Amino acid sequence: MTAKANAVVAQSGGPTAVINASVCGVVQQALESGRVGKVFGAINGILGVLREEIFDIGAEGKRKVNELRRCPAAAFGSCRYKLGSLDENRADYERILEVFSAHEIRYFFYAGGNDSMDTCDKVNRLAAETGYELTCMGVPKTIDNDLAYTDHCPGYGSVAKYVATCAMEAGKDTEALYTTDTCTILEVMGRNAGWIAAATGLAARTPEDAPHLIYLPESAFTFEKFVRDVKEVHQRLGRVFIAVGEGIKDEKGQYVTADSGSFSKDSFGHQQLGGVADMLKVVIEKEVGIKARWNKLGTNQRSAMHFASQTDVDEAWLCGATAVRQALAGVNGKMVTLQRQDGDHYECTTGLAELRDVANGEKKVPPEYIHPAGNHITEAMKDYVRPLVQGQVRVKIAADGLPVYVRFGRRPVPPRCATYM
Amino acid sequence: MTAKANAVVAQSGGPTAVINASVCGVVQQALESGRVGKVFGAINGILGVLREEIFDIGAEGKRKVNELRRCPAAAFGSCRYKLGSLDENRADYERILEVFSAHEIRYFFYAGGNDSMDTCDKVNRLAAETGYELTCMGVPKTIDNDLAYTDHCPGYGSVAKYVATCAMEAGKDTEALYTTDTCTILEVMGRNAGWIAAATGLAARTPEDAPHLIYLPESAFTFEKFVRDVKEVHQRLGRVFIAVGEGIKDEKGQYVTADSGSFSKDSFGHQQLGGVADMLKVVIEKEVGIKARWNKLGTNQRSAMHFASQTDVDEAWLCGATAVRQALAGVNGKMVTLQRQDGDHYECTTGLAELRDVANGEKKVPPEYIHPAGNHITEAMKDYVRPLVQGQVRVKIAADGLPVYVRFGRRPVPPRCATYM
Numbered sequence: 001m002t003a004k005a006n007a008v009v010a011q012s013g014g015p016t017a018v019i020n021a022s023v024c025g026v027v028q029q030a031l032e033s034g035r036v037g038k039v040f041g042a043i044n045g046i047l048g049v050l051r052e053e054i055f056d057i058g059a060e061g062k063r064k065v066n067e068l069r070r071c072p073a074a075a076f077g078s079c080r081y082k083l084g085s086l087d088e089n090r091a092d093y094e095r096i097l098e099v100f101s102a103h104e105i106r107y108f109f110y111a112g113g114n115d116s117m118d119t120c121d122k123v124n125r126l127a128a129e130t131g132y133e134l135t136c137m138g139v140p141k142t143i144d145n146d147l148a149y150t151d152h153c154p155g156y157g158s159v160a161k162y163v164a165t166c167a168m169e170a171g172k173d174t175e176a177l178y179t180t181d182t183c184t185i186l187e188v189m190g191r192n193a194g195w196i197a198a199a200t201g202l203a204a205r206t207p208e209d210a211p212h213l214i215y216l217p218e219s220a221f222t223f224e225k226f227v228r229d230v231k232e233v234h235q236r237l238g239r240v241f242i243a244v245g246e247g248i249k250d251e252k253g254q255y256v257t258a259d260s261g262s263f264s265k266d267s268f269g270h271q272q273l274g275g276v277a278d279m280l281k282v283v284i285e286k287e288v289g290i291k292a293r294w295n296k297l298g299t300n301q302r303s304a305m306h307f308a309s310q311t312d313v314d315e316a317w318l319c320g321a322t323a324v325r326q327a328l329a330g331v332n333g334k335m336v337t338l339q340r341q342d343g344d345h346y347e348c349t350t351g352l353a354e355l356r357d358v359a360n361g362e363k364k365v366p367p368e369y370i371h372p373a374g375n376h377i378t379e380a381m382k383d384y385v386r387p388l389v390q391g392q393v394r395v396k397i398a399a400d401g402l403p404v405y406v407r408f409g410r411r412p413v414p415p416r417c418a419t420y421m
Numbered sequence: 422m423t424a425k426a427n428a429v430v431a432q433s434g435g436p437t438a439v440i441n442a443s444v445c446g447v448v449q450q451a452l453e454s455g456r457v458g459k460v461f462g463a464i465n466g467i468l469g470v471l472r473e474e475i476f477d478i479g480a481e482g483k484r485k486v487n488e489l490r491r492c493p494a495a496a497f498g499s500c501r502y503k504l505g506s507l508d509e510n511r512a513d514y515e516r517i518l519e520v521f522s523a524h525e526i527r528y529f530f531y532a533g534g535n536d537s538m539d540t541c542d543k544v545n546r547l548a549a550e551t552g553y554e555l556t557c558m559g560v561p562k563t564i565d566n567d568l569a570y571t572d573h574c575p576g577y578g579s580v581a582k583y584v585a586t587c588a589m590e591a592g593k594d595t596e597a598l599y600t601t602d603t604c605t606i607l608e609v610m611g612r613n614a615g616w617i618a619a620a621t622g623l624a625a626r627t628p629e630d631a632p633h634l635i636y637l638p639e640s641a642f643t644f645e646k647f648v649r650d651v652k653e654v655h656q657r658l659g660r661v662f663i664a665v666g667e668g669i670k671d672e673k674g675q676y677v678t679a680d681s682g683s684f685s686k687d688s689f690g691h692q693q694l695g696g697v698a699d700m701l702k703v704v705i706e707k708e709v710g711i712k713a714r715w716n717k718l719g720t721n722q723r724s725a726m727h728f729a730s731q732t733d734v735d736e737a738w739l740c741g742a743t744a745v746r747q748a749l750a751g752v753n754g755k756m757v758t759l760q761r762q763d764g765d766h767y768e769c770t771t772g773l774a775e776l777r778d779v780a781n782g783e784k785k786v787p788p789e790y791i792h793p794a795g796n797h798i799t800e801a802m803k804d805y806v807r808p809l810v811q812g813q814v815r816v817k818i819a820a821d822g823l824p825v826y827v828r829f830g831r832r833p834v835p836p837r838c839a840t841y842m
Contacts, residue, residue: 164823165824173720175494177436179500202821202823305590400623401810402624403586403590
């Protein structure tokens with residue numbers, strides 16, 4: 001491998017508040033190492049590689065690169081394109097190596113969730129098989145916090161801080177206006193894992209505080225139990241604040257609600273969810289007889305840089321920088337992990353996991369973090385999430401009173417390969 | 422009137438980020454004047470007066486009172502209880518005076534919207550009619566910004582700052598993931614006036630920026646035009662970000678969507694709205710053929726103290742303090758207004774309006790603030806809202822990484838009247 005091989009970094013899947021901080025770590029570490037030539041950004045994740053739409057990140061300037069530390073979403077563009085197996089879709093993988101080779105790319109850094117780690121692993125395997133010298137490193141990213149082998153995922157700390165704050169603030173609203181709007185439901189993301197819903201529980205410092213009830217996909221949901229829960233809280237406090245993960249499931253493991261429109265499945269075949277809060281509202285009004293309303297934060301929860309966790313930003317940057325350091329030290333085919341150290345004081349270091357292990361894993365909220373009644377969290381869950389939400393990002397504010405978030409020019413390099421796709 | 426007559430302050434209607442700052446202004450000004458005895462808080466607005474549930478705010482301590490400057494929702498409790506006309510419901514108004522008299526209350530400060538100003542006015546009229554010496558002052562409050570006779574309403578600047586930031590951040594998310602999630606709809610509050618939806622337009626610094634389309638109740642909505650708008654933006658940018666007020670109406674003035682459940686009307690007879698974003702999503706997916714998703718901030722938009730406007734907080738406090746100063750100077754039956762001064766530099770002073778005029782008025786977004794195509798705002802609207810979102814409130818953060826918001830003990834004073842209601 002030449003000393004000045006190029007690198008490419010790509011962002012994948014649902015954006016977060018800190019995935020840009022991770023690529024900032026990759027870019028800054030790579031450029032400062034003096035051992036990498038150009039660092040290319042793939043426009044819209046792996047699609048940018050397949051389409052040979054890559055740009056020279058360094059050309060955007062150091063100041064702009066540094067601004068990635070406090071810019072939400074994915075400045076290079078993301079995608080949900082799934083490549084499938086090597087056997088079924090070898091052409092896509094070969095195309096990736098063709099583009100890498102054409103631009104002398106020997107390092108591939110992919111920030112994403114388990115689907116991205118799967119892609120990263122398969123690209124790596126084909127490179128080994130075909131003798132193309134390549135180092136592939138994964139950088140963890142997901143608000144869902146469902147990646148295995150890592151204590152937590154960059155992106156989770158910020159969404160946790162934001163949804164807990166939203167639960168606290170909307171809970172104050174319900175506490176103020178309970179004589180009319182007696183019940184509020186806060187619907188948060190989380191298709192299979194309830195980490196985000198669980199994080200709202202941090203706001204419940206006392207039994208009076210919202211949320212009073214929390215429902216996660218990990219606990220089988222029954223309407224009978226739900227109605228009993230709501231009645232109990234209403235009787236006790238005169239108001240009810242509920243946090244619910246979009247992916248709650250019944251005793252048979254079926255989603256409690258599901259859209260049935262023409263776009264009901266995304267391109268990975270995941271079922272698209274929506275409307276669980278609206279459905280619970282109807283149940284509450286009918287079965288408990290109190291007025292209910294609901295908030296659905298949607299993509300605002302994963303892009304809320306204006307109140308993101310500084311710890312999350314720092315750890316995201318660290319994961320990106322560590323991926324580069326390890327790659328330059330000869331490590332290959334791994335994802336950087338975050339390892340919480342034992343002891344009273346929170347301390348987090350990095351580790352490494354096999355890409356293919358992460359690709360096949362999924363980490364759900366463990367039983368010891370869920371209240372035995374299945375309607376709230378435990379102190380152990382609070383202890384887990386508390387260190388992750390420490391510190392507030394101070395965004396840059398323009399004269400118009402709103403945040404300033406960087407936008408990259410992303411001028412694609414001249415193509416060297418034939419058109420594909 | 423004795424020099425040491427007591428005062429009562431009450432909060433009404435939907436809470437805001439800064440209605441507590443307004444009552445903070447009332448309480449601090451009243452206690453510091455040396456001319457008011459006790460300042461009582463009515464628990465849950467006018468309901469607290471009717472039920473004789475009032476508490477001594479001063480007994481909670483100066484530090485706690487000062488914390489009201491950065492606590493969202495309504496710390497004394499709010500309500501949506503409408504008293505109706507004096508003729509029809511004289512008993513309620515007489516009861517109010519009975520409770521006032523029993524506790525030597527000669528000052529009534531009511532923070533709320535036009536329904537509250539109506540209540541405040543009628544209490545004042547009955548007091549005059551019956552010879553009960555009383556001063557009634559209104560303090561403006563509404564996120565909807567729809568009160569007449571005031572340049573803007575405390576509460577609006579904070580919701581404007583927050584929804585514009587949310588549009589910017591979720592817009593970045595859509596820009597990142599447009600290859601899958603091509604269109605995002607942000608549904609915001611605003612039953613009849615589109616001020617909140619209009620404020621999101623501040624985020625659109627360039628034509629690339631979200632929101633690309635904004636729909637207000639003031640402009641007749643047609644599906645044909647809407648579909649054309651979405652197609653045009655999609656063709657131009659490959660993505661579409663839409664901000665919509667919950668109360669958009671068709672050419673006949675009918676709400677474009679309306680719930681039909683048993684709780685479809687609130688206790689003031691207002692139609693309860695919901696689901697406009699969900700409906701637009703279906704239209705877009707069917708008629709434009711792109712995937713759409715939506716966020717509904719709900720009560721989180723009016724309680725987002727974690728990124729509230731410092732200008733709004735300061736002006737809210739000023740309105741409360743001014744109500745007291747004017748009352749002590751002999752003014753009666755007025756609501757404090759905010760008067761924007763002419764000139765390049767934003768400067769705002771207070772004025773006064775008749776309670777009954779405010780009660781009967783409603784201020785909608787004027788045509789010159791709405792783009793002629795009815796799908797965005799003008800520069801004039803940006804100039805209007807920009808000064809109102811200046812400065813960020815710094816909330817107090819606890820060791821758990823989340824905000825600290827004060828909760829009042831609200832221990833009711835011993836009753837002196839018979840039970841009522």
